[in-house]
Amino acid sequence: MAELEIEIVPVLRDNYAYLVREPASGAVAAIDPGAAAPVRAALERRGWRPSHVLVTHHHHDHTAGCAEIKxxxxxxxxxxxAEAVRIAGLDEGLGDGDTFALGRAAAExxxxxxxxxxHVAFWFAGAKALFCGDTLFxxxxxxxxxxxxxxxxxxLKRLRALAEEGRVYCGHEYTETNARFALRLEPGNSALRTRAAEVxxxxxxxxxxxxxxxxxxxRTxxxxxxxxxxxxAAVGLAGKDAVAVFAEVRRRKDAF
Ligand SMILES: [Zn+2]
Known part of the structure; x- marks a missing residue:
């Protein structure tokens, strides 16, 4: 029952929309459709009809296709x-701790x-699939x-605490740049080098x-x-608290 069928739909320059189908009911969620055409094409190819359009946050590159698909x-x-005023045509608002039902599957x-x-993320605990928009890449x-x-x-700490086998479906393909940045911070980290090569x-x-x-x-x-x-220690911030380290690393990434 835990399985979901998941289709990755590249949209715009480097966004990902997703189609998620719960096979027992045939319910399908179209997640973060930043453009309608590629999402509709993927639906047609699969022969699926969306039962819901689902968005993680109000940014245009995640919502621009919503009206047409609806x-x-x-x-x-x-x-x-919390972003109802910024998302045109929102029919149902969800907040922390709510459950989104997709057929027989449920997302926290x-x-x-x-x-x-x-911003919200959707965690399908049964299928161990996380749709996290632009929070975690x-x-x-x-x-x-x-x-x-x-x-x-x-x-990020909340998402990090989810089941380790949880699959992470994020809102953009930024991984090559992210890997280069991670290696800039820690050139000697062999786990990073291995992963960057795979990427x-x-x-x-x-x-x-x-x-x-x-x-x-x-890990990476x-x-x-x-x-x-x-x-x-590797980034020269030994002894600093986690928020200060996070803020500084985010600043360095913004300037990377
Ligand atoms: Zn965004």
Whole structure:
């Protein structure tokens, strides 16, 4: 029962939308459709009809396709209640601790403020699949467009605590740059070098680097390691608290 069918849909320049189907009921969620055409094409190819459009946050590159998909299929738009005024046509608002039902599957809604104030992530605990928008990226994290480092660090810690085999489906393909940045911070980290090589191989073959796993991110995502002594020492911030380390590493990434 735990399985979900998941289709990765590249949209715009480097965004990912996702189609998630619960096979027992045939319910399908179209997640973060930053453009309608590629998402509709993927639905047609699969012969699927969306039962819901689901968004993680209000940014245009995650929501621009919502109205057209809603109109074409007559399905409701579901997303963060805290951003209802910024998401046109939102039919159902969800907040931290709510459950989103997709047929027989259920996603826990996790508030992950930091990139935007009302950002949410969807955690399908049964299928161990996380849709985290622009909060956690493969080997990176979102910019602090609205929230501060305290909020983002707290959000990342919550995602880090999910099951280690959890698959991470994020909102952008930024992994090559993220890997280069991680290696700039820790040139001697052999786990990073191995992973960066794997990322390069995938991208050279035209393949996405998603999904990652929570375990891989714990090991090789610098933004999840701000409370690790070895990491703090490597980046010259030994003895600093995790939020200060996170804020400084995020600043360095912004300037990278
Ligand atoms: Zn965004």
């Amino acid at each position: 109109a074409a299929y007559g399905c409701p738009l579901v997303g963060p209640r 809604v996790i508030a992950t403020p930091g990139h935007t104030l009302g 493969v080997m990176g994290c979102g910019r602090l467009s609205e929230g501060g480092p305290e909020a983002m660090w707290a959000s 390069e191989r995938l991208r050279a073959a035209g393949r996405p680097t998603v999904p990652s796993t929570i375990a891989e991110e714990r 995502n610098p933004f999840l390691r701000c409370d690790e002594d070895a990491f703090r």
